[in-house]
Amino acid sequence: MKKLYLLVIVAFLFNACKPNLDPIPVTAGKNLDLSKYVAIGNSLTAGYADGGLYNKAIMYSYPNFIAKQLQLVGGGEFYQPYFSEDKKNGSGFLKITGWNANAPIIQNETNQLAVVSPTPLRLERYTGPNNNLGIPGLRMIEVLSAPYAQLNPFFERLLPPLTTKRYVDFVKETNGTFFTLWLGNNDVLGYAISGGDPTGIDISDNSYPYSTIFAPNTITLPLAFNAAADSLINAATANGAKGAVALIPDVATIPFVRFLNQQIANTTPGGFPKITLTAPQAAALNTLYTTDFDGPGPYVPYSNPNFVAGDNYFVISIDNPYTTNVREVRQMNPQTDYLLLSAQSLLADPVNGLAGGLGVVKPNDGSTIPNPPVTQLPNPIPDWAVLDATEVSQIRFATNAYNNKLRSAADIKGLAVVDANTIFNQIIQNNGIDGVQLNSAFITGGLFSLDGIHLTPKGYAVVANQFIKAINAKYEAKIPLIDVNSLNLPTVFFP
């Protein structure tokens, strides 16, 4: 009996000094079944970063971040299509390998790739269970194309060999109980990163540059986007699944578009470079641009760049495919016309770049105009190197149309909406969000990875939190947010 008392006392004392604190309550609420979460989308959903899809990046995908939080409120297992360990570098990716003075040397990772065939590109097939349906490169209009499955190596690797399957069917078969959907970025992105320079598009189509076909680097016509978006959202919700739909951010937020203008302005004394001319010099240059040197010959003159006495800016090509008798140029406005990251090496080239006269004139090498009559020829910055204000407004027009569609389709289905457009603009304006500091600066900003388009692990975690906030608000859930600061999530990796 005495022993028993002693036991009771010891047990009491032992238990008495356990605080037994309850976690701050979290719940999926009454409205959500999180047993099978599937993530629908493109490269951003896949976790693509630094210009590639590789295991470490997949691990930091925003759906994986979301899934871990869902698991705190009863969410099920979340499988992702990793490459096998000896092929962990997947498609390869960009990495900083060293420094050239203060400039990073960015090179491609070429070891331990999962490339099984270079042309057409084929990657190691993934056959396990998969909840992350993000397909790098996927456009909204492509979700209705069955042959597309064989055209996109990232889609092809998720399917049995030689399968043709529409992405909408792929989604439907997954039969998730909960989903996130972030798709449509690529319906404008190709146009943006090509500098508004579509290829393979029939210029007699008067909807230029909007397209209903899958031609590269076009902007998807909003009507075509709408039909595809309806199909996809119907497929995702076919079994009654709830979810969240993210809108498309403004393409002018990505460093790929914004970075070079800023860098050039920051590294040039007096700000963005100006070309200072006298009145006779300006007149001579305007004449040079507008002169048709060979009359009816193959040489096509340029429109008047309107150089004036005093300060002028670089001339950019804003060529309109409808006009064949003149190549349209104008001076760039560094506030609204963006030199693209893809042009970095060209612009920096000592002979062919800005230092060699790009944007003004180049020496006449005699290859197009016999030498003489002129010693110099017009030398506008090529169309692919610049996303000009008109192109930006075309993209914004489409983006707004897509976002209106995504929002209304989500509303009709009772889905949460993540306004990624507003969120990205806020991050850029406030240098952070919800107490997490990051900005859109290339390499140093923390939001974007080395490709200047996709996000860093920290950036994807911030996105995951925005999804969770929208889900919590819509479905009266309390899914815990990720403590991004405490986790000190990585950004761009430095050697």
Add this chain to the structure above:
Amino acid sequence: MKRISFTILSLCTALLAEAGGFQVVLQGVRQTGMGNTGSALADVSNMFYNPGAVGFIEGGGVAAGVNGIWANTEFAPSTGGVIYKTENPVSTPFYLHAAFGFGKDKAIKAGLSVVTPYGSTVQWENDWIGKTFLEKISLRAIYIQPTLAYKINDQISVGAGFQYVLGSVNLQRKVALPVNGAFADSKLEGKANGIGWNVGLVYRPVEQFSIGVSYRSQVTAKVDDGTATFSNIPMLDGPVGAQLAANFPNLSNGTSTTSFTSELPLPAVLTVGLSWNANESFSLNVDARYTFWGTYKELAFNFKDPVAGSTLSASPRNYKDRIVIGAGLEYRKSGVSVRTGAYYDPTPVQEGYMTAETPDANTAYLAGGLGYKFGKVSIDASVLYANREKRTNRNVALDNRGAPIGPTGDFKTKAIVGSFGVSFAF
């Protein structure tokens, strides 16, 4: 009163709260069993608490004892869904007091207290969410207090002591580096010392009633030559590596060291105690302690070389003065004593100032104790149970570098203190 209780004399109030750990006042096993009351009792264990009380003991005495503190804190981050816990080792503060009578009727007492009020360690579980605030803090301290007391007459006794404090601190945490998601390890180690004094008076207008008033000065524990070590710093190339290296002095092979100085004010305490011996077998005590916590404005480290661009790392504390009130009973029969008591300790920590080392909140204490006296020897045991209110740390204050001083979320602490003491009167 012949009894000389070997008690656990504790400076925990002062030291633990500031320097981190579980804050329990443990003055003596007997007093602990009565809810930390009885500072006006003639007891050698009151040497630290009210040296005036020592004047009333008969002859001399020696006391020794040890405590075991089992303290656990849990943290529920505001993001929700999870709990993090401390994995504190049991701390075992001990003490030794001795007082000897001199002069006519041995009215003069000369005594010495040697006390390790805590050997406390707060250790959070590995990789907890607040690891950049604290992973582990260990504190060691020894108080050496020569004391003189004088019984002026049967009504009044006074006493005073000089305190020399020797200690050490070891504080470990992670530092979140702005590159590659890396965490470096930060360790601050140093030896501290400080001096102080205490004075006390006990007035006994009638045999059954004592009133004690005492004052213990502030002790400023100074670390003059601490060592700050930052390790596991990635060695990176180029401007990023240079920028990172610029944050860490004397960096070599991923480890950076510099020295630091720091000061920790252990605040002054004013105590008033009332004891009423109703009859041979029953006593009642009421004690009140006013702690001048307001002196603890900030925890600052001054580095010899700039760390992260500044030689100063200053974290605000802005404590508020607080008063602790407790009551206790003792029942004695044929050498056996049974004790109980309770007290309430309002937190000096304001909202937004909770930290991972002192996640303080209002705390209620419940105590029970037993004593057995045979001849000149007494054996005492007590158990003290502490239940600290769950408290939410929100709107967290920022340090001089703009970083929050503690994590956001709920803290909850409970502790059990078991004490055992032996005393010998002569």
